[in-house]
Amino acid sequence: MTAPALQKSSPVAGQVVLDATDVTMRFGGLVAVNKVNFSVNEGEIVGLIGPNGAGKTTFFNCLTGLYKPTSGTVRYLGKTLKPQPVAVTRAGVARTFQNIRLFGNMSALENVMVGRYCRTSAGVLTSILHGPRYRREEKETVEKSKELLSFVGLTDVGDHLARNLNYGDQRRLEIARALATEPGLLLLDEPTAGMNPQETGEATDLIFAIRERGVSVVVIEHDMRFIFRLCDRVTCLVRGETLVEGTPAQVQSDERVIEAYIGSGPTHANKPATEKSLDEEAGA
Numbered sequence: 222m223t224a225p226a227l228q229k230s231s232p233v234a235g236q237v238v239l240d241a242t243d244v245t246m247r248f249g250g251l252v253a254v255n256k257v258n259f260s261v262n263e264g265e266i267v268g269l270i271g272p273n274g275a276g277k278t279t280f281f282n283c284l285t286g287l288y289k290p291t292s293g294t295v296r297y298l299g300k301t302l303k304p305q306p307v308a309v310t311r312a313g314v315a316r317t318f319q320n321i322r323l324f325g326n327m328s329a330l331e332n333v334m335v336g337r338y339c340r341t342s343a344g345v346l347t348s349i350l351h352g353p354r355y356r357r358e359e360k361e362t363v364e365k366s367k368e369l370l371s372f373v374g375l376t377d378v379g380d381h382l383a384r385n386l387n388y389g390d391q392r393r394l395e396i397a398r399a400l401a402t403e404p405g406l407l408l409l410d411e412p413t414a415g416m417n418p419q420e421t422g423e424a425t426d427l428i429f430a431i432r433e434r435g436v437s438v439v440v441i442e443h444d445m446r447f448i449f450r451l452c453d454r455v456t457c458l459v460r461g462e463t464l465v466e467g468t469p470a471q472v473q474s475d476e477r478v479i480e481a482y483i484g485s486g487p488t489h490a491n492k493p494a495t496e497k498s499l500d501e502e503a504g505a
């Protein structure tokens with residue numbers, strides 16, 4: 222991947238972009254998300270962590286209209302979001318999934334172009350007739366999609382079928398497709414799952430570059446080193462509730478967070494890194 226290696230900018234205390242209030246999601250008797258309050262400011266990268274089953278993906282699904290929360294409201298730029306995926310995407314919130322969801326038999330370029338279509342205005346009839354407006358928009362869609370492929374470092378594989386791309390490239394392609402919807406906020410569900418350390422480092426640079434484009438980011442991840450290096454703020458969910466919210470330094474040193482992970486029987490990857498282990502890795 223050839224995404225530009227950017228330095229982390231200082232957190233920007235911009236306006237509130239996303240504002241979720243008292244979001245609750247029940248599945249029968251199970252309360253997967255319980256009265257969670259969560260906000261994202263313009264220019265921020267916010268991490269969402271928590272042991273397996275804490276409710277992170279369910280919360281993402283509530284934010285993006287895949288689930289209609291049992292109660293609570295989700296506002297984007299001050300407007301309440303209709304709990305429907307298309308409405309949420311059109312409003313400016315895009316996401317990727319824990320399990321990659323690409324169109325495997327379409328080329329990488331076509332996958333990105335699919336993302337653009339929620340921003341084009343040519344109606345069905347115009348598209349069928351291939352009128353001038355359709356042709357102009359189609360040309361623009363191809364150009365913008367190519368630019369996004371280049372941005373995520375996939376210039377050379379635009380004509381490859383998505384299913385033939387390696388795993389890391391498929392993850393990057395999902396991000397390019399999400400960016401094609403022109404979001405102001407991007408939600409990434411475990412973007413580095415299955416990546417090696419080099420790919421994870423490249424993903425970090427890519428997310429910083431996304432922020433530089435004016436897109437705020439929320440990221441769910443179990444890789445604590447990745448989260449604590451990347452994020453301006455981190456929220457830790459446990460059993461559907463917010464346990465701790467703060468800066469990476471505050472969260473990684475919070476005994477309650479460490480306890481929550483130990484209580485859940487952590488693997489090494491799941492266990493929050495301490496300040497010391499991060500420093501050691503950085504060669505300090």
Ligand SMILES: Nc1ncnc2c1ncn2[C@@H]1O[C@H](COP(=O)(O)OP(=O)(O)OP(=O)(O)O)[C@@H](O)[C@H]1O
Pocket residue numbers: 248251253271272273274275276277278279280
């Ligand atoms: N569609 C569903 N129906 C019933 N229960 C569900 C559903 N989706 C999630 N759950 C339950 O809700 C709880 C939270 O699950 P969720 O996948 O949101 O956790 P998570 O924090 O994302 O976990 P992981 O880190 O393992 O992905 C779990 O107990 C899960 O079994």
